[in-house]
Amino acid sequence: GAGVSQSPSNKVTEKGKDVELRCDPISGHTALYWYRQSLGQGLEFLIYFQGNSAPDKSGLPSDRFSAERTGGSVSTLTIQRTQQEDSAVYLCASSLEGTGDFNNEQFFGPGTRLTVL
């Protein structure tokens, strides 16, 4: 596709259940990022993938959160034993590379709104 896509668009789950959120980056982009946007807050970095390198997981808030990127393309963010404070919009972004080049723009997907009841 032309842009970053995410699925599902919305997800409602019960406290304690596991959820999987999917991100399809722009074809050819080697860098992929996950961010979380809680109500009234800016975006908070969660995790970063660059090519075949080990991901940077420094932003993951707890060990209930994990992510993988298969074949250097599609990524899945998994939240285990969801809590109400996990309710947020989860945004994925991709860029051509993960370098500091000024023109290495991050392109965002439309996000998944997660609601934990």
Next chain:
Amino acid sequence: AQTVTQSQPEMSVQEAETVTLSCTYDTSESDYYLFWYKQPPSRQMILVIRQEAYKQQNATENRFSVNFQKAAKSFSLKISDSQLGDAAMYFCAYRSRVGFQKLVFGTGTRLLVSP
């Protein structure tokens, strides 16, 4: 660690008027990038304008311009000739020039545009 502060939760402007959104940041780095993103109700973040810290000249993109004051660590966005389609959340963001490229965001300013 870098931080970004947007002190205006909400701003209002009338069509065709000019509005300025404020942003300050804190960093010990000398070389970095600053961005303004727009987030409409569709949730998709759209890059509005960007600035390289080592460039003195303020960036401009059509009706959008910035006032970058490096010493004051200030990066405001000016929207001229405001249009109804400009109504959205606006986020200021910082990105280091070294290391991997996560964006550090402020909490956003909601811009309301009235006819």
